[in-house]
Amino acid sequence: MHDTGEVADRRAAVCVIGAGASGLAAIKNLREHGFAVDCYERETSVGGAWNWRHHRSPVYAGTRLVTSRARTEFPDFPMPDTWPDYPDHTRLLSYLERYCEHFGLAEHIWFGTEVVSVVPAGDGSWDVTTQSPGGGASHTQRYAAVVVANGHNWAPYLPEFPGADSYRGRLIHAAMCKDPAQLRGRRVLIVGGGNTGCDLAVAGAQHAAEVWHSTRRGHWYGPRYLAGRPVDQVQARLLRRRVPSPLRRWLYRRALRLVVGDLTRHGVAPPPHRPDLGHPVRNGQLAEYLHDGRIVAVPDIARFDAVGVTLADGRHIEPDLVVAATGYRPQFEFLAPELLDTDAEGRPDLHLHAFARQHPTLAVVGLLEPDAGLLPLAHWQSVAVARWLRLYATDRARAAQVQRRESTRAPRGWSGRRAGPAPRDWFAVESTRYLRALEDLLTRLEPA
Missing domain, CATH: 3.50.50.60 (FAD/NAD(P)-binding domain)
Structure with missing residues (x-):
């Protein structure tokens, strides 16, 4: 220079x-x-x-x-x-x-x-x-x-996964996944429970041969609409009307129970925090694909090996593409x-x-x-x-x-x-x- x-x-x-x-x-x-x-x-x-x-x-x-x-x-x-x-x-x-x-x-x-x-x-x-x-x-x-x-x-932040150097499949950060065609016909593991991870899991359900979705902790997966209105506008209206925060939280939990259902029965970890304390994740299709089995929820990665991934619960899966939506x-x-x-x-x-x-x-x-x-x-x-x-x-x-x-x-x-x-x-x-x-x-x- x-x-x-x-x-x-x-x-x-x-x-x-x-x-x-x-x-x-x-x-x-x-x-x-x-x-x-x-x-x-x-x-x-x-x-x-x-x-x-x-x-x-x-x-x-x-x-x-x-x-x-x-x-x-x-x-x-x-x-x-x-x-x-x-x-x-x-x-x-x-x-x-x-x-x-x-x-x-x-x-x-x-x-x-x-x-x-x-x-x-x-x-x-x-x-x-x-x-x-x-x-x-x-x-x-x-x-x-x-x-x-x-x-x-x-x-991009890509964690150091144990054994990743031995993995013969492809491991990429979500920043490199620009088109759903990259997922087409593949066995895909999406890592990360934020909005990007959820969007890619949904894209995998639509294009991949098989898709797993790995998260370290639970999240509140909310819809984009409630009663036909964008959910953030509904929340803003409640704030303007000075609805007390405990009541707002109760109403939101109730709405999620009715619209999204209980995702823990599909292996999704329960969120460790109140809905208003975590980063909002809004994806209405994720719950649908979890319910019908097109997305399989799995826990965190324990380690990689040459052919696949061992999960924190001991299960072993064999994706040929791992996309880390890790922020x-x-x-x-x-x-x-x-x-x-x-x-x-x-x-x-x-x-x-x-x-x-x-x-x-x-x-x-x-x-x-x-x-x-x-x-x-x-x-x-x-x-x-x-x-x-x-x-x-x-x-x-x-x-x-x-x-x-x-x-x-x-x-x-x-x-x-x-x-x-x-x-x-x-x-x-x-x-x-x-x-x-x-x-x-x-x-x-x-x-x-």
């Missing part, structure tokens, strides 16, 4: 890293708060994870939203009313492209440009070094602040771990999963796993970041006062959901509580 050694000072401008949904929201809201913005995107177009042409995209052919359109759209840019309740990935990409065009964001984006280093430069500013993804000359520019929006679903780990390759107070497992410690505790001019947008759509939360996150940076630039004494007060707020006050061991659980939030916490912060950031 060749660096010219010169640092171009962009003064009060803000650097945004990534032009996916969260990055686009950050550009828009920073611009609306008067900031000059340079956004760097390693790909040649917008969309991030939702652009399946991008090398790092986890999207596969059948991907659809698991949150409804009304609960996913940006608050200031609605999706078309003619769209289905749960749009597919192609519609969501077109939505993000139109969002970019409508707000004139492309002129602030440097496409085909990868951020390779972000280092403190004193007095809250940052030196950002970029280059083309294939290498070549690098360039460094100085910014007043940095907003990271590089996503957290692009670096992704957040990666910030351009940042030293201590800048985000990252622990040994790679988990950053950020207030509201957004604000770096030791660096007031460094923030992350979109690092969330909510129980509803991410886009509204990313919008209000980026509004909060923009207002915080504006306050920091104009009144540092008051900004320090707000920061001290906010730093004492316990995570349970804005999360509402239990963080589990999986990386996706690290950033779990209950959308309503999280938005209330953001609203409270925005109030404190109002001009005095």
Whole structure:
């Protein structure tokens, strides 16, 4: 890597890293708060994870939203009313492209440009070094602040399964499974009980010769509709009517008993948590295929051997393809771990999963796993970041006062959901509580 050694000072401008949904929201809201913005995107177009042409995209052919359109759209840019309740990935990409065009964001984006280093430069500013993804000359520019929006679903996490090196079949991460044709006619083991694992198990039931679905622990497998309405809209209506949480949980359990039935009789482990504490899994077809035997539920993998897999209960199965839907780990390759107070497992410690505790001019947008759509939360996150940076630039004494007060707020006050061991659980939030916490912060950031 060749660096010219010169640092171009962009003064009060803000650097945004990534032009996916969260990055686009950050550009828009920073611009609306008067900031000059340079956004760097390693790909040649917008969309991030939702652009399946991008090398790092986890999207596969059948991907659809698991949150409804009304609960996913940006608050200031609605999706078309003619769209289905749960749009597919192609519609969501077109939505993000139109969002970019409508707000004139492309002129602030440097496409085909990868951020390779972000280092403190004193007095809250940052030196950002970029280059083309294939290498070549690098360039460094100085910014007043940095907003990271590089996503957290692009670096596949593949556990070290005992004996996997001896397995003569094929073991891949779900990120490599882009088309159901890859499953056609094969004996497939899907590993992972999240939405991706369930979707692939359903695809296996439709295309594979045989499909097993392995999970380490139980999940609440819910339908996408209740009483003909998207389930997240039903839940939101109950919240608006201030139905007490114990009653909401009882109603949801009752609905699952009626709609989904008892899956434990098919070997599915009972969930160890309340429905509102785990990551929501919504797949109406999974239960149907479990009931009719097209999907066989099995426990965790104990070990691989040359011809197959021994399960935790001692059974031995012989798939010729194993797809690990085991999630992704957040990666910030351009940042030293201590800048985000990252622990040994790679988990950053950020207030509201957004604000770096030791660096007031460094923030992350979109690092969330909510129980509803991410886009509204990313919008209000980026509004909060923009207002915080504006306050920091104009009144540092008051900004320090707000920061001290906010730093004492316990995570349970804005999360509402239990963080589990999986990386996706690290950033779990209950959308309503999280938005209330953001609203409270925005109030404190109002001009005095």
